[in-house]
Amino acid sequence: MQDFLELAVSATASGCIYGLIALAYLLMIRPTGIINFAVGEWAMVAAFGGHLLLSRWEWTYALGMAAVVAFMMLVGWTTERVAVRPLVERGAPILAPILALLGVLVITREAISVSFPPDPMPVPFPFGIGRLEFAGIGGSYQTFFIIAVTLAVFIGAWLFFEKTLWGKSFEAVALNRRAAALMGINLSRVTALSFAGGAGAAGMAGLLVSPNISAHYLMGVPLAIQGFTALVIGGVGRVEGALLGGLLLAFAEQLTARYAPIPSGYTQGVPLLFLMIFLLARPTGLLKARA
Amino acid sequence: MRKLVVALALGALAVGAHAQETIKIGVITDRVGVSRPYSEPNTEGVVFGANEINQKGGILGRKIELLIEDDQSRPDISAALARKLVDQGVVFIISVSLSPAAQQQQTVTMEAKTPQMTPTNSADYLTTQLPNPYFWQTGPLGSIQIATLLSHAKSKNFKRVALITDNSELGQAIAKAFKGTLEKAGIQIVAEEVVARGATTAMPQMQKLRAANPEALFLAGVLTAENVLVFRAYKELGVKFPIHSSYNLSVPVYETVAKGLIDGITFVDAYDPDKPEVKAFEAAFRKATGKDPQNMHGYGYDGIMLVADAIRRAGSTDKEKIREAMQKTNYAGVMGAKGMKYSFPDGKRAGFDPNGMVVRVYEKDKQGRVVHVGQK
Numbered sequence: 001m002q003d004f005l006e007l008a009v010s011a012t013a014s015g016c017i018y019g020l021i022a023l024a025y026l027l028m029i030r031p032t033g034i035i036n037f038a039v040g041e042w043a044m045v046a047a048f049g050g051h052l053l054l055s056r057w058e059w060t061y062a063l064g065m066a067a068v069v070a071f072m073m074l075v076g077w078t079t080e081r082v083a084v085r086p087l088v089e090r091g092a093p094i095l096a097p098i099l100a101l102l103g104v105l106v107i108t109r110e111a112i113s114v115s116f117p118p119d120p121m122p123v124p125f126p127f128g129i130g131r132l133e134f135a136g137i138g139g140s141y142q143t144f145f146i147i148a149v150t151l152a153v154f155i156g157a158w159l160f161f162e163k164t165l166w167g168k169s170f171e172a173v174a175l176n177r178r179a180a181a182l183m184g185i186n187l188s189r190v191t192a193l194s195f196a197g198g199a200g201a202a203g204m205a206g207l208l209v210s211p212n213i214s215a216h217y218l219m220g221v222p223l224a225i226q227g228f229t230a231l232v233i234g235g236v237g238r239v240e241g242a243l244l245g246g247l248l249l250a251f252a253e254q255l256t257a258r259y260a261p262i263p264s265g266y267t268q269g270v271p272l273l274f275l276m277i278f279l280l281a282r283p284t285g286l287l288k289a290r291a
Numbered sequence: 292m293r294k295l296v297v298a299l300a301l302g303a304l305a306v307g308a309h310a311q312e313t314i315k316i317g318v319i320t321d322r323v324g325v326s327r328p329y330s331e332p333n334t335e336g337v338v339f340g341a342n343e344i345n346q347k348g349g350i351l352g353r354k355i356e357l358l359i360e361d362d363q364s365r366p367d368i369s370a371a372l373a374r375k376l377v378d379q380g381v382v383f384i385i386s387v388s389l390s391p392a393a394q395q396q397q398t399v400t401m402e403a404k405t406p407q408m409t410p411t412n413s414a415d416y417l418t419t420q421l422p423n424p425y426f427w428q429t430g431p432l433g434s435i436q437i438a439t440l441l442s443h444a445k446s447k448n449f450k451r452v453a454l455i456t457d458n459s460e461l462g463q464a465i466a467k468a469f470k471g472t473l474e475k476a477g478i479q480i481v482a483e484e485v486v487a488r489g490a491t492t493a494m495p496q497m498q499k500l501r502a503a504n505p506e507a508l509f510l511a512g513v514l515t516a517e518n519v520l521v522f523r524a525y526k527e528l529g530v531k532f533p534i535h536s537s538y539n540l541s542v543p544v545y546e547t548v549a550k551g552l553i554d555g556i557t558f559v560d561a562y563d564p565d566k567p568e569v570k571a572f573e574a575a576f577r578k579a580t581g582k583d584p585q586n587m588h589g590y591g592y593d594g595i596m597l598v599a600d601a602i603r604r605a606g607s608t609d610k611e612k613i614r615e616a617m618q619k620t621n622y623a624g625v626m627g628a629k630g631m632k633y634s635f636p637d638g639k640r641a642g643f644d645p646n647g648m649v650v651r652v653y654e655k656d657k658q659g660r661v662v663h664v665g666q667k
Contacts, residue, residue, distance in 0.1 A: 258499060
């Protein structure tokens with residue numbers, strides 16, 4: 001039981017990371033229909049930003065975190081301007097920006113790879129290394145920090161979509177681009193903001209996970225895959241789906257690694273199995289968009 | 292693909308010297324792939340060594356010219372690069388990307404009868420699967436690593452141990468070697484865990500290990516981030532069994548990315564900082580490059596020195612003569628315990644002395660002194 005509770009805390013934290021990446025995908029895919037696999041690389045860029053600001057230049061954590069997320073939003077906004085909008089404006093098919101964003105993925109990774117030494121770089125913990133325990137639930141400071149920040153981000157995103165006019169305009173674009181445009185919603189502004197938000201969410205995930213796994217130029221692809229799987233599980237229809245998908249994936253991964261009576265190497269297949277089952281049986285994911 | 296040709300003909304401008312043809316040596320490295328953290332310092336070691344040789348007048352009165360290619364550790368393109376180097380007239384190829392890539396290059400060097408060696412790769416299969424008399428490996432094999440660790444721990448007389456690795460190709464190969472040696476020694480492996488590349492925690496694996504309650508944990512993984520996750524879970528769960536690690540922990544990167552997590556961890560290394568050759572190498576490297584050397588530079592340096600030694604003894608750049616000379620190598624380099632020499636006895640082509648590794652222990656966040664040597 002002790003083990004299970006401990007594992008539940010650790011799986012929740014992992015699930016939050018996956019959920020944030022899934023949210024990044026979702027923010028962009030909802031209004032535009034564009035799936036952007038560069039989110040993993042964005043998480044990596046944020047991790048390196050964390051290394052620079054927090055480890056090398058020793059900024060205070062809150063300030064460094066705000067700066068990194070703001071920078072990532074700028075990166076997202078610029079990416080949309082440079083790689084996506086010109087294609088959309090010329091009426092290119094939806095596949096064109098997706099491929100262009102794969103190009104962004106490669107460029108981002110190689111740019112980081114040549115700018116930093118090859119070794120993984122340390123990123124500090126906001127509250128140091130330590131363990132928090134209450135009512136039988138225990139975990140590291142970072143674990144709880146990840147969970148708290150992720151919850152705040154998701155609550156913020158939920159309120160944005162449900163309670164603000166801006167959020168409604170996003171939803172309207174997601175439902176019907178043409179009708180939304182005819183209603184006077186500025187499509188290009190919605191698209192730009194969705195990319196900025198996506199990059200911000202991905203950057204937050206990278207910043208939160210990097211104290212545990214260090215900043216490394218190859219860290220992006222696994223995150224992109226885990227986040228994508230979470231997205232498929234949760235569905236692209238609703239913000240909560242991203243978090244739900246992330247949590248389900250992380251629990252499935254870690255519970256099988258801990259309890260399934262199969263060799264440890266095989267448990268890596270579990271996420272893949274999840275991905276296939278959901279794509280085959282429920283391609284819309286668990287949560288459907290409201291009509 | 293990036294190509295970098297480093298012409299090292301520094302002294303070629305010397306007054307009155309005849310325009311001498313260089314001796315071309317190929318290097319296949321990894322500048323962008325998974326092995327980059329290891330391949331880059333290896334290559335820097337090779338380049339530094341070649342410069343040093345050239346400053347002392349080269350080999351057989353000729354300068355070394357390095358032709359460096361990047362195969363990204365990918366087996367699907369590495370053979371083509373080996374072919375390219377052979378076509379450019381190299382007399383030796385030094386491979387410092389991953390083992391599967393080096394293995395693929397062998398298909399070319401075997402057919403083209405071109406000597407090839409790897410100074411670092413530790414996968415035992417490189418010299419056992421293909422009967423390629425033109426290939427040698429001088430990195431410490433996985434089987435030597437585990438035997439050295441076990442001989443250090445002999446006094447503890449382990450009965451039940453656990454094994455953890457990652458899903459990288461080398462991590463799997465080392466784990467296999469570890470397992471073979473442990474089983475041969477009659478030691479029971481009570482748990483075998485794998486941490487996948489890209490994992491965000493090693494908590495479930497460490498919980499399983501804690502439940503299995505081994506006397507010690509052997510770590511065969513080679514992925515830095517995933518190894519750090521193992522140490523983090525170990526620390527967080529307050530587990531007490533000692534950790535004995537493969538030579539991956541000899542890379543100094545852990546001193547920064549695993550701060551506060553590695554005190555007391557035992558690891559095998561092929562590098563003894565107190566050895567006179569190492570001190571001389573480190574001083575010269577610092578002077579020439581302004582950078583702090585580490586064991587990975589030493590591997591590359593020994594690689595080019597072994598190749599130069601073979602060409603010197605062959606007395607010519609005839610590839611067959613070089614092959615014969617290489618097989619008769621008896622050379623003391625930077626790597627290995629004090630007094631260790633590389634050699635290929637009985638027709639073997641794996642040249643790291645089984646008694647040439649040392650055991651070291653992390654003290655706080657620093658790699659400590661050598662506490663044990665060899666397998667005795």
